[in-house]
Amino acid sequence: MSLQVVTANRLGDGLVVFLTAEGGWSEDINQSRVADGKEAGDALLAEASAPELDTVIVGPYLIEVEQQDGGLVPTKYREVLRTKGPSVRQDLGYQAG
Template sequence: MSLQVVTANRLDDGLVVFLTADGGWSENIHDSRVADGKEAAAVLLKEASAPELDVVIVGPYLIDVEQGDGGLVPTKYREVLRTKGPSVRQDLGYQAV
């Protein structure tokens, strides 16, 4: 089983966020709480799917990550794009900062 983190979209601005160790949400994947194994991943997803979070985030789900030289890196291209922002408009998203 690979390492996994929980991702979702923040409701107020639509940005991609990641569940952190303190139960909050960060725009930076490197702040994510990492689950190693199926049971740990299920616990993370259950926490992120709590009904009271429906006013903060939408659509939480698990993604596979691996430890890279610079920290956590998603293993799927779709998730790499979500962490960086739109690929067709370099003036938008995280890459514009």
């Protein structure tokens, strides 16, 4: 089975966030609550799609991740970019500091 986490964008600043074990949102993918399997992923997405969260985040969806070197890493390149920020301007995004 594949491991999945929920990601979305925070409405206040547009940053990529991940659903945490406590039910909050973090910019750090390693604080994500991980679902293992389809049913667990569907339940996680349903929680993240609750109507009361419409004022906090937008567009929640599941992404596949892998455990690597003690951390979570997205399996798709698009999601890797979303977790790191823009790839053409190193002075912008998360890598700027």
